[in-house]
Amino acid sequence: MTSGMCVRCGGRIAALQKESVVREKARQLSDQASYPVIYRMLKGVMLCGICLDALPLIGHEICQRCGRDKEFQASTGTEGLCRDCVHGEDDQILVANRSLLRYEKGEKDLLGLFKYRGDERIALYYGTLLAITVQRYYRSMGFICITTVPLHPQRLRERGFNQVDLLARHLGAAIKIPAKPLLLRTKDTPKLSKQKGRTARHESMLKAFVWNGQGMPSAAKILLLDDIYTTGSTLRSCARTIREHLGPSCEVYSLTIYR
Known part of the structure; x- marks a missing residue:
């Protein structure tokens, strides 16, 4: 399953391959109350799993x-x-x-x-x-x-x-x-x-x-x-x-x- 093109590398976004990265980053960026919202936002962000994983998060x-x-x-x-x-x-x-x-x-x-x-x-x-x-x-x-x-x-x-x-x-x-x-x-x-x-x-x-x-x-x-x-x-x-x-x-x- 794919969902568009990555804005950083131009490659196809494979939603299933991206899923584990989304969950990991959502845990990194949120507490229990904000996790569902941040998870949904990260899932929709136009990055492939590799580029999402490489973001230099503070x-x-x-x-x-x-x-x-x-x-x-x-x-x-x-x-x-x-x-x-x-x-x-x-x-x-x-x-x-x-x-x-x-x-x-x-x-x-x-x-x-x-x-x-x-x-x-x-x-x-x-x-x-x-x-x-x-x-x-x-x-x-x-x-x-x-x-x-x-x-x-x-x-x-x-x-x-x-x-x-x-x-x-x-x-x-x-x-x-x-x-x-x-x-x-x-x-x-x-x-x-x-x-x-x-x-x-x-x-x-x-x-x-x-x-x-x-x-x-x-x-x-x-x-x-x-x-x-x-x-x-x-x-x-x-x-x-x-x-x-x-x-x-x-x-x-x-x-x-x-x-």
């Missing part, structure tokens, strides 16, 4: 703020935080970030294909991974909406679409939470990959966004979506703008595919 030991995998510094005296978060911004602008996958070489190639070609099959694949991540970490949070990191109008004209908006559409349908555009990007910053160091990235993102939402309660919990968390500068800048408008009782959590 483990259980993570930084409680940024979601980084296995980067704990015992000498800091701050339990649960990685070195960057211990020495970074000590505030609640962005309550936490959670991601599903480590950003490794093979993942960079697939993300690049999606970002610059907008393949709808990859959008659905990533949307399913994000929904799994919500079930793994955020299923009881009670978010009022999903919002995305916007592109600058010039970048949007060049690319023709915002890949994160496509992800929000699929994620929102999967977890039954509406996606709402709350921000505009007013500063055309260089790509973060071309900026050197955390300080340069942080400074480039200052005042990069403005509020563009309507009718949001001040005590809202908002899920902020992007494809990758690198230093967190972009996500914190977005969260800061949201909280400046809605006030300190608003809580912003972020969700990315990769960390």
Whole structure:
């Protein structure tokens, strides 16, 4: 029995051969309550058994703020935080970030294909991974909406679409939470990959966004979506703008595919 083509290797998905991997990964990613939901999502994800087994899943030991995998510094005296978060911004602008996958070489190639070609099959694949991540970490949070990191109008004209908006559409349908555009990007910053160091990235993102939402309660919990968390500068800048408008009782959590 087959069920489509794998988005990673292009091979046929053999459902029976994939089954044992689905069960193993569902156990790895869930507790008893969330297992049935995550099992069904993994069963439907457009990967063959080999590619599903090879996913660089983030483990259980993570930084409680940024979601980084296995980067704990015992000498800091701050339990649960990685070195960057211990020495970074000590505030609640962005309550936490959670991601599903480590950003490794093979993942960079697939993300690049999606970002610059907008393949709808990859959008659905990533949307399913994000929904799994919500079930793994955020299923009881009670978010009022999903919002995305916007592109600058010039970048949007060049690319023709915002890949994160496509992800929000699929994620929102999967977890039954509406996606709402709350921000505009007013500063055309260089790509973060071309900026050197955390300080340069942080400074480039200052005042990069403005509020563009309507009718949001001040005590809202908002899920902020992007494809990758690198230093967190972009996500914190977005969260800061949201909280400046809605006030300190608003809580912003972020969700990315990769960390």
